[in-house]
Amino acid sequence: YFGILADDTPPVGLAAYAAAAISRGDPIKTGLQGFGYDIRTALLPFLFIFNTDLLLINVGPAKAVFVFIVAVIAMLLFAAATQGWFLTRSRKWESVALLLVAFTLFRPGFWLDTIEPPFEIHAADQTIGLVESLPEGESVRLRLVGPDFDDPDKMTQTNIEVVMGPKEGTAEDRLMAIGLDVLEEDGKITFSGFTWNFPDQDLKERLDQEFEFYGDSPVIVEEVLTRRDRMPKEIFYIPGLALLALVIWLQRGRARKIKPAAA
Incomplete structure (x- = not known):
């Protein structure tokens, strides 16, 4: 009990001696016992993460x-x-x-x-048809694959999340409308960066440092990830x-x- 009352961090570790004086116990054991109880609270911040x-x-x-x-x-x-x-x-x-x-x-x-x-993965050959059919306001993730900025011979990938605009035109038109500089050719969607109206400048800067957009191999939209309609997690x-x-x-x-x- 007195070990818990005593703080166990280094600057105030001597509080364990005061607690031991009250309980007439061993100060080292009191401090260790209190630390054993208090260390459990280190898990509390993870509650907000998960x-x-x-x-x-x-x-x-x-x-x-x-x-x-x-x-x-x-x-x-x-x-x-x-x-x-x-x-x-x-x-x-x-x-x-x-x-x-x-x-x-x-x-x-x-x-x-x-x-x-949580996500359903649609292969590359389904990308164009899927992007054209997505309803307005639908949030989707695009998996981009292309040469690494620091090592163009190495391929890297990342996911970006975008919200689809009005359901008008081709897949290329819809992606251009939300600020993605893309080109549809040979059944693939090539990604060249962002247009001036893309709202997330932080993402734009991150991808500019992650992909080599001017190399021999283009950056392509390899997959589209859409959210599944799932049962509520509270069922568990x-x-x-x-x-x-x-x-x-x-x-x-x-x-x-x-x-x-x-x-």
């Missing part, structure tokens, strides 16, 4: 409350799993199960991406909560047996 809903970007009030409740439950389960104690002392497999449930609540999209990838809360219910049921049974024995 579950961006916590940043409340494009999240309504009702969903925000739901996200906070799920995140709090997941953090409590993570703490219980790492402490080895939930309703009673946990068996090793129960701690692993609680970690799995916490991960599922934190990152349900991982399981969805494993079962069904169901098996996670079912596993949690199993652990609760088993631990409550053991806890009831321990209480009469203690009495």
Whole structure:
């Protein structure tokens, strides 16, 4: 308890000695014990990386409350799993199960991406027809392949995301309208850079330093990636909560047996 109260970072590590003086314990053991507890909090920033809903970007009030409740439950389960104690002392497999449930609540999209990838990849021979048929406002990713800026003999690739404009003209016309300098020939779309009206200047500068646009080999649009219509990722809360219910049921049974024995 006093180890947790003591800070463990180097500038204030001596606080462990003050905590040990209060508890009349060993200061080194107190500091190590406190560090063992506190180091778990190093995982907290990753919650915002893997579950961006916590940043409340494009999240309504009702969903925000739901996200906070799920995140709090997941953090409590993570703490219980790492402490080895939930309703009673946990068996090793129960701690692993609680970690799995916490991960599922934190990152349900991982399981969805494993079962069904978020993007459908369309081969090069489908690129022209697909670009022509995409509805206005559709967000797509274009996979560009071409010679590397630093080593023209080496081929490199990257993905860029664009939003399609009005459904008018050929594939070349539609891509030119959104600021991509392209040329359609021999069933391929050659990418030469960006036109003056392309809105993302940072992307333009990055690709200018990534591809050699004036080499012998052109930069081409090799594939088009479109988002799949998938089931909601929250569906994986169901098996996670079912596993949690199993652990609760088993631990409550053991806890009831321990209480009469203690009495």
